[in-house]
Amino acid sequence: MRAHLGDQLVIESPATGAARRDGEIVGLHHEDGTPPYDVRWSDTDEVTLVFPGPDAHVHHPDHGPPGTDTNEAEPVPETAPQAGAPNPGDVGRRVAVERRRHGLSRGEAARRARMSPDYLAYLEEHPADPTVATLIRLADALGTTVTALRGAGVDTPPGQGHALLHPHLRDLTPEECRTLLSTHGVGRVAVTTPDGRPAIIPVNYEIVEDDIVFRTAPGSAAAAAVGTDAAFEVDHMDDASSQGWSVLAVGPASAVTETAAVRRLVQHAHTAPWAGGKREMWVAIRPVRLTGRRITPADGQATTGH
DSSP: OOOTTTTTEEETTTOOOOEEEEEEEEEEEEOOOOOOOOETTTOOOOOEEEEOTTTTEEEEEEGGGTTSTTTTOOOOSSSSSSSOOOOOOOHHHHHHHHHHHHHHOHHHHHHHHHHHHHHHHHHSSSOOOOOOOHHHHHHHHHHHHHHHHHHTTSSSSSSSOOOOOEEEEOOOHHHHHHHHHHTOOOEEEEEETTTTEEEEEEEEEEEEETTTEEEEEETGGGGGGGGGGGEEEEEEEEEETTTEEEEEEEEEEEEOOOHHHHHHHHHHHHOTTTOEEEEEEEEEEEESSEEEEEEEEEETOOOOOO
């Protein structure tokens, strides 16, 4: 018997052939993929060391349905290809991007997600099909959503999952709001355009000394925030667990014109504006009011993927 990281170990009843238990192989103890394995069981989410018996077989997700390719000797994928750059699948690529965005090593991210660092390395560097339970743990560890890691719902707005049976809505403290804002990313600035029309513009933003800063082009709709009391909103929603939060910052907006200040902003920016083009005008919003809300399950309510 040989296995890959991410394969499924299925234990069947000798009498009926029906699956009695199954789990995801999250750790290998031999380079050739032979037993024993660290297995995360789907019914308990616990990881145990398993020496498979005659009633067990390995299902390779990429090689056919359960019951095929069992116990056959197959080459085991290495942590990274021997030649050329790694060719990660979309899920692994998104996991790696989120992990680096939070400044986490693979070891720390694996610890937070309660999985083997070897499995996380395999997931990031190879096409893989992790279980929903694995994706939920990764999303929670990386502060993102299962939908985002899968890349699904790109053309649909978030929040289409089922509402919690007993949701708990609470106000966030200003300090909690600052912490959530400091993750950077994409937020929305509300402005009144020169023609008097309201507009909400998504922008890539940074937090610099408590100011919310973003780049735009002179004369753009987002530039209309300068000289006004602007509203800026950022949020995060997880369809898999039907939870989320939002933060609203309100304060005066001004253009950053001092040469040294602009240079520092350019040097320390986490990302370039996704919209592309020449966007050399920096706008800073200094929050004077921070409010936010978070939706979580009421005490005792379990959350599952939908």
